[in-house]
Amino acid sequence: MQQTPTPSWIQAGTLKATQENGHKLIHGGIAVFYYEEQVYAVDNRCPHLGFPLHMGSLCDGILTCHWHHARFDVCSGGTLDPWADDVPSYEVKIENGIVWVNPQPKQTSSVERYKLRLREGLEQNLGLVIAKAVVGLVEAGVPAAEITQIGIEFGTVYGRGWNSGLTILTAMANVLPKLDKAGTILALYQGLRHVARNSSGAPARHLLKPLPGDGVPFERLTEWYRNCIEVRDTQGAERVLLTAIRQGASLEQLSEMMLIAATDHFYLDGGHTFDFHNKALEAIDLIGKAHTKQILTALVLLLENPTRSEELHQWQSPVNLVAPLKEAFAQLDSFPLVESYADISEVDEKKIVDQLLSDEPLETVHLVTKVLKSGANPAQLAQLVALAAAERIVRFHIQNDFSDWISVLHTFTYSHAVHKRLRGSTHPLLLRGIYHGVIRIYLDRFLNIPAAPRPDGSIVPAVDTAKPERLLQMMDLRQQVNEAARWTAGYLHASGDPDAILNTLGHALLREDAEFHSFQMYEAAVSEYERWATRDDAFAARAGETMLLAATRYLAAHAPTPREQSHTARIATRLYRGERLFEEA
Incomplete structure (x- = not known):
């Protein structure tokens, strides 16, 4: 006796009717096709942009959507066009001249499948594919750190080291707690999209090997690393860095080693070098220390040929800003090492910010040195520097050249990065980062002439x-x-x-x-x-x-x-x- 299909299967009509019509729509948005004496069932929505596939054409076993010409194997649902995604396909049975379709697709949109599509979207630089994967992963409740990890792993393997796309992705991962779900999807998508763009067409980056010996003191490795960076020897620097990692140096030690080298010269590449280092370290915090080697080595290439600001005219003339900074740096080792720093009073905070925004750079450098020598918290001072840099943006007059927004922006984001790092490290040489930010705030002064008035809040919205x-x-x-x-x-x-x-x-x-x-x-x-x-x-x-x-x-x-x-x-x-x-x- 013929076995009746289980109730979960859907009746799609008679085989004869399907043969005559060539296709038939059934419950649940499934399209059934009769082709070459076989019956096939696929989701009727084109996975690219949702156009009804029953309005397409079927030739040589290829089902073509007529909206954007995405092509699919009608048997498996596999697409010939990576930007389109595979279309779900369904099991079909024919019993007593009746076509039955299992409404459960052969392929399921699992978390692993979304992750796979995200990787494919990054590899092919396909924006819509990346967006679909992000939506699917967020809706499935996948933690943002897991999604971010896929992008950082991809971006640090392909391309020429740490870049703006990786910085954007890390920055957006940082702000997710401030965003709703729609904002979360946008933030992750934008970050991943920029990673894909920065890595598009780039070959895989192969790491060098650490030095063969063990037991080199970390202090000596630090000096070797700095010396390599000084002469722009990024290959030597990478091998030294990998040696320090293999010997078990902590992330705090590694960050200090690299940031000291990044501050041996002034305000490298308009502040981006320090900021990128900061973001890479934050990326490790986000996705785990297992990725330390791949992420930190991606930073070394930034030091291949950066602009050193002490060589720029504006840092030397009409006021020589380089010499007083070097004099201050010579005193760094004599600054007190204290178990607990003193807080800067609210009154002194205002005085410091006013001085930072003044037209007196030499006096400002002296004040910074005095504050640090007094045992004040370097992180709090760096926070005030970031505040003064933000004030430059608040006072930025819109009659300036539009491109000048970038100048005040660079100073602020650089100062923020220094503040962030000094909250976790107080190595004397890292204090140079504060001074570099201080001078940039001074150099930005002309962008506040005239100063835009600060809104006082008197205009309250209705x-x-x-x-x-x-x-x-x-x-x-x-x-x-x-x-x-x-x-x-x-x-x-x-x-x-x-x-x-x-x-x-x-x-x-x-x-x-x-x-x-x-x-x-x-x-x-x-x-x-x-x-x-x-x-x-x-x-x-x-x-x-x-x-x-x-x-x-x-x-x-x-x-x-x-x-x-x-x-x-x-x-x-x-x-x-x-x-x-x-x-x-």
């Missing part, structure tokens, strides 16, 4: 517009720099929720086709704001507001853009939900 979304609406127009800052100040002074502003600013960044520096700006502002928010005094409140105003002004200056990247992420999200994109005009 009740019906006092929602953070209003800030996004303002940024739909070009150059709403001062208007957006006034709105943010008014919102904060009206006791608006700072976390709502941080999330909104995140969306203001992530919906744009932002360039590298905008990602830096947002992440540094969020991090610095969080540090000030741990205090409840008036100076800290104003400092936190400075961070939000700086981020608002910078992002408003760089909006709007065509928003291609956020559009791609939105398409991926809608496809995941099963929406019918092809029906829209």
Whole structure:
């Protein structure tokens, strides 16, 4: 006796009707095709952009979607076009002239499959594939660190070392706690997309071998590393670094060794060298120390031929800024080593920031030396340097050349990186990073002449517009720099929720086709704001507001853009939900 199919199978009509029609749609959006005396079933939605596959054509066993001409093997669902994804296929049975389809696809959209597609999207630099994978992984509850790890592993293997894409990805992973789910998807997608772009077409990077012997003192390895960097010998530096890793040097020791070399010369590559080192170390914190070797060696190539600022005219004339810094550096070893540093008072904090923003660089250098010699906390001083750098952005006049936004941005993000590192290390030679930031703040002074007025919060948004979304609406127009800052100040002074502003600013960044520096700006502002928010005094409140105003002004200056990247992420999200994109005009 004929066995009746289990109830889970779906009846797709008679074989005769399928033969006559060539295809048939059935419950659940499955398309059944009769071809070469066989019956096949696939999902009717093209996995590229959701167009109905029953409206395509079937020839030589290839099912072609007529919207973007994606091609699929009708038997397995496999695509000939990597940008399209495979289409799910289904088991088919024919019993008593009736076609039955198992509604459970042969392939399942498992977490491992999404991870595989993410890697493939990175390898082929396919934005929509990356976006779909990110949406699937986030919706499946995969921790962001696992998603980030895939991008960092890929980006440090391919290309010429640590780059802006890896920095963006790490920065965005850092700010995820401030973003909602939609923002999380955008942040991860944007970071991974930039990693793919930076690595596109690049060969795999093969690591060198450590030195053959063991037992070289770490202090000697540090000197060897510095000497190699001094003469731009990146291969020698990599072998020394790998030797230190093999001998069991701690991450703290390795970071000091590398950052000391990165500060042997002034403000390398406009601050990017130090900032990239900081982000690479943060990446290790995010994805684990097992990746130390691959990540840290990716930094060495940055030191192959960086710009050394002490060789630049503006650092030597009309005021020689190099000589007084070298004099200060000669005193670093004599600074007191204390078990616990003294906090800088609120009054002194204001005096220091005012001096940092002054037109008196030599006096400023002397003040910094005096503060450090007094036993003050270097990390707190570095925090004040970052605050002064952010104030330059708040005071940046929009009549400056547009490209000058990058100058004040570099100083701020560099100073933030120094602050971040000094919270974990107080090696005397790393204090040079504070001085480099101090001089950059001085050199940026002309960008505050005249200074843009700081909004005082007196313009409070009306009740019906006092929602953070209003800030996004303002940024739909070009150059709403001062208007957006006034709105943010008014919102904060009206006791608006700072976390709502941080999330909104995140969306203001992530919906744009932002360039590298905008990602830096947002992440540094969020991090610095969080540090000030741990205090409840008036100076800290104003400092936190400075961070939000700086981020608002910078992002408003760089909006709007065509928003291609956020559009791609939105398409991926809608496809995941099963929406019918092809029906829209």
